[in-house]
Amino acid sequence: MLLPPDKAHFVPAETPLLLLDGAPVHDALPPLHAPDAQLPLCPGWSVAPMGTMCLLDGPGDAGCLIPAVGGAIAEPAAALEALGIWREAVERAGGAAVVSLPALPADPNTLDWSAVLTDGTARGGFVPALNP
Template identity: 50%
Template structure:
């Protein structure tokens, strides 16, 4: 299923973040519940980051394709500047994956405590596929 780039936010950092709004895979992703210092890996899910397309692939028929080249890329506090998708893909490669969170709507400000509040999001860490 195709997800419009306006419904995504790619965030650079040591552990890159991909926020999805209104994604058709929302209910298939695990509910984020009181995470510790790191989010658990999403079993059966993976991410394929590419300059032109980003694929979030789940078990069975679950998954989304994002036209990444036109998607917004921002920098998390203390991370490198948000140069663009190529740099985000490099961040994912270095980290071995990305945190993918599905929300009802994209936040105006990236506030980890709000994003990770129980019941606020679904998702977790998705390993990258080369």
Template identity: 55%
Template sequence: MPPENTLFVPGSTPALLLGGAPVHADLPALDAPDGAVPACEGWSVVPRLTLCVVDGPGEAGCVVPALMAPVFGGAGSPDDMVGWCEDVERAGGAIVLSLPELPQELDWAHLLTGGVSRGGFMPALG
């Protein structure tokens, strides 16, 4: 995936947004009106400073050149990605959302219930 089509969001429940991902149709539709994002069965995320892998069943998956990707609220330094990876490790995984294109702003209510997102919580693999 081109890094400009991704957004890493740090926090206690970190997220990775993918715009126009090749795995979009492979991921389950997401509807979490109460904010409780369901597990994305059969999928995992491998967070690393230089590459982030979203791995699914069979041949489904994608690779993001993480070091070059934007981190929400970050200054554009490698420390931003280190922080995101640490957040994923602490949380045991990340919410991975695939969208037709990245949103201009983060409206979580729309992203979790608007019918455009696919994905869910993916456990981190070491």
């Protein structure tokens, strides 16, 4: 499945974050419950950041392809640079934290992370990177 680029947020950090908004794989990801902020592993899932897109691959037919250009970032060069920074963070960390929510607030920076990790609506966890 193809996830529209405006439904994904690539957040570089020590543990990079892939934040998904209403993704078609939401129900296929394991429920996320991490009251101590320790993300569980997502068994059978992998993430592969590439030059212009990201592949989130799950067990069976679950998975999605996320283009990096378009959507929330109108400038293609800025989008590609942001994905490159995120890709490097994924390589350093050996994977990414994937958090899927049924719907994100208009400003994802306003998320109440303590609620996200405990209220039962989020799905995901740490997803290892595919070896290049």
